[in-house]
Amino acid sequence: MRGHSVGAEVCSVPDVLVVDDSKVMREMVIACLRPTPGLAATEASSGLEAIEQLSMRTFDLMVLDLNMPDIGGIEVVEFVRGQDKLRDLPILVVTTRGDDASRSMVLAAGASRFLTKPFTPGVILAEVTNLLAQRRTPE
Numbered sequence: 001m002r003g004h005s006v007g008a009e010v011c012s013v014p015d016v017l018v019v020d021d022s023k024v025m026r027e028m029v030i031a032c033l034r035p036t037p038g039l040a041a042t043e044a045s046s047g048l049e050a051i052e053q054l055s056m057r058t059f060d061l062m063v064l065d066l067n068m069p070d071i072g073g074i075e076v077v078e079f080v081r082g083q084d085k086l087r088d089l090p091i092l093v094v095t096t097r098g099d100d101a102s103r104s105m106v107l108a109a110g111a112s113r114f115l116t117k118p119f120t121p122g123v124i125l126a127e128v129t130n131l132l133a134q135r136r137t138p139e
Contacts, residue, residue, distance in 0.1 A: 013037070013038035013039060013040055014036060014038075014039050014040070014060045014061065014128075014132050015039075015040045015041075015042070015057075015058070015059050015060050015061075016033065016039060016040070016041050016042070016059060016060065016061045016062070016063060016128065017041075017042050017044060017050060017053055017054065017059045017061070017062045017063070018030055018041055018042070018043050018044070018062075018063045019043075019044040019045075019046075019047070019049075019050040019062060019063065019064045019065060019068075019073075019076065020045070020063075020064075020065040020068075020094075021045055021046055021065065021067075021068045021069060022065075023043075023045070025065065025094075025117075026043045026045070029041075029063050029094065029124060030043070031121070032119075032121040032124045032125050033124070033125060033128055035125060036125070036128070036129065036132075042057070042059070046068050046069065046070045046071065047068050047070055047071025047072055047073065047075060047076045048070045048071050050062070050064070050071075050076050051071065051076065051079055054080065054083075054086060054089075059089065060089075060090075060132060060135060061089070061090045061091075061092065061128060061131055061132055061135070062080070062089060062090070062091045062092070063092045063094055063124075063128070064076055064077070064091055064092065064093050064094070064111075065093075065094060065095060066093060066095040066097055066102070066106065067095065067096065067097070073093055073095065073106070074105065074106065074109050077091055077093070077106065077109040077110050077111050078109050078110070080110070081109070081110035088135075090112040090113075090131040090132070090134070090135055091110070091111045091112050091113075092111070092112060092113045092114075092115060092124075092127050092128060092131060093106045093111045093113070093114050093115065094115045094116075094117060094119065094124065095114075095115075095116065095117060096116070096117045097116075098116035112131055113127050113131065115127055
C-alpha cells in the first residue's frame with residue numbers, strides 16, 4: 001500500500017492493478033472500486049503490460065482477465081506466483097469463462113479468487129475488500 005501523511009499519522013491506501021484488454025471493462029472495474037477510500041488504480045491492457053507494471057511498481061492487489069491477446073491471464077498468474085517478491089500478491093481473476101474446468105485451472109495456478117463476468121458492483125467490491133483486508137491481517 002502506498003502511504004501518505006494526514007496530520008501526524010500515515011494512512012495507507014490500496015494500490016490495485018486492473019488488467020483487461022477491454023478498456024470499457026477496466027473502467028467498469030475501477031468504477032466498482034470507487035467506494036474504497038483513496039484507492040489508487042493502474043490499468044494494463046494486456047498480460048505483457050501487466051508483467052511490465054509489476055516489475056516497476058508494487059501493488060496490493062491485481063484484478064485480472066483471463067482472455068487476452070498476448071499473454072493470457074493464466075500465464076500472468078503463473079509468472080506472479082513464480083516471483084519471490086510477488087508471490088503473496090492477491091489476484092482476483094474476472095472472466096467470461098465460468099466453467100468448472102477454467103475455475104479449477106485458475107485456482108490451481110495460484111489465483112486468490114475467481115469471479116465470472118458479468119458481475120455486480122457489490123460483488124467485485126466485496127471480493128476486493130476481503131482480499132485487501134486479508135493482506136493487511138498478519139498471519
